[in-house]
Amino acid sequence: MNLRTTSGMPNAFPQFTPKARIDSQPKTTVDEKIKKAGSNGVLIHVVLDESSSMGGVTQQTIDSFNSWLKEQKQNDGACLLTLSKFDGARVNYVHVNKDINTVEPLTTQTYRPSGSTNLLDAIGDNIVRANSYISSLKKAERPGVIVVILTDGEENTSNRYNKAAIKGLVEKPEGKDWTFLFMGANIDAFHEGSAMGFSSNNTVQYNTSNMTGSMAALSSITTRTRTAYAKGFAGDALRASASYTQAERDQSL
Numbered sequence: 001m002n003l004r005t006t007s008g009m010p011n012a013f014p015q016f017t018p019k020a021r022i023d024s025q026p027k028t029t030v031d032e033k034i035k036k037a038g039s040n041g042v043l044i045h046v047v048l049d050e051s052s053s054m055g056g057v058t059q060q061t062i063d064s065f066n067s068w069l070k071e072q073k074q075n076d077g078a079c080l081l082t083l084s085k086f087d088g089a090r091v092n093y094v095h096v097n098k099d100i101n102t103v104e105p106l107t108t109q110t111y112r113p114s115g116s117t118n119l120l121d122a123i124g125d126n127i128v129r130a131n132s133y134i135s136s137l138k139k140a141e142r143p144g145v146i147v148v149i150l151t152d153g154e155e156n157t158s159n160r161y162n163k164a165a166i167k168g169l170v171e172k173p174e175g176k177d178w179t180f181l182f183m184g185a186n187i188d189a190f191h192e193g194s195a196m197g198f199s200s201n202n203t204v205q206y207n208t209s210n211m212t213g214s215m216a217a218l219s220s221i222t223t224r225t226r227t228a229y230a231k232g233f234a235g236d237a238l239r240a241s242a243s244y245t246q247a248e249r250d251q252s253l
Contacts, residue, residue: 052113119158120155151187
């Protein structure tokens with residue numbers, strides 16, 4: 001695999017920084033030309049809620065994410081990881097297109113919940129970033145794309161995207177063999193996920209008091225999806241591989 005990391009590459013989207021510019025009105029539509037995912041390794045974007053409501057499960061979130069990370073490092077095949085956190089007006093990028101084998105575990109210094117929930121801005125930013133990266137590659141070099149969203153609260157702060165814009169941004173990539181995994185707690189994950197364009201097959205209601213089980217289930221489906229990309233699966237075959245099983249749903253509760 002010849003995936004290029006972002007080291008040495010210019011930032012194509014300098015506005016997407018921890019102090020991102022806030023537009024006066026959220027976008028209702030986004031004219032983004034989405035590129036088709038490939039099978040040359042995989043690019044994983046993890047969009048992690050760091051709002052204040054996650055404060056009660058800070059250590060559980062850290063431990064369970066690190067367990068997921070450890071298991072993914074043991075899988076075959078090249079993998080780049082982008083990890084972002086959202087906590088109000090900011091979308092903070094901890095790692096960007098980094099070889100997963102070199103990614104450091106989370107700690108109480110790198111995961112510190114505070115602020116409100118700018119979920120839509122975080123999702124929009126990550127989709128645009130992922131698309132920018134695979135657009136920079138030749139078709140044969142493009143990886144599979146997995147976007148994981150983990151949140152325990154309803155959107156309440158975004159200024160740059162609304163649900164209609166995110167729904168369009170999600171549905172177009174899904175038609176280009178991207179995989180989205182939406183994990184929601186303390187909300188109706190299926191209702192909220194559907195409003196943002198996520199398939200119910202890729203949505204799970206998780207329990208913040210069972211972060212270990214929830215992330216173990218996520219690791220299983222992540223591994224299965226990575227294998228499907230490696231085998232060249234596309235369309236319905238890929239979507240079937242990337243769907244939560246009932247056992248994984250039960251494990252998340």
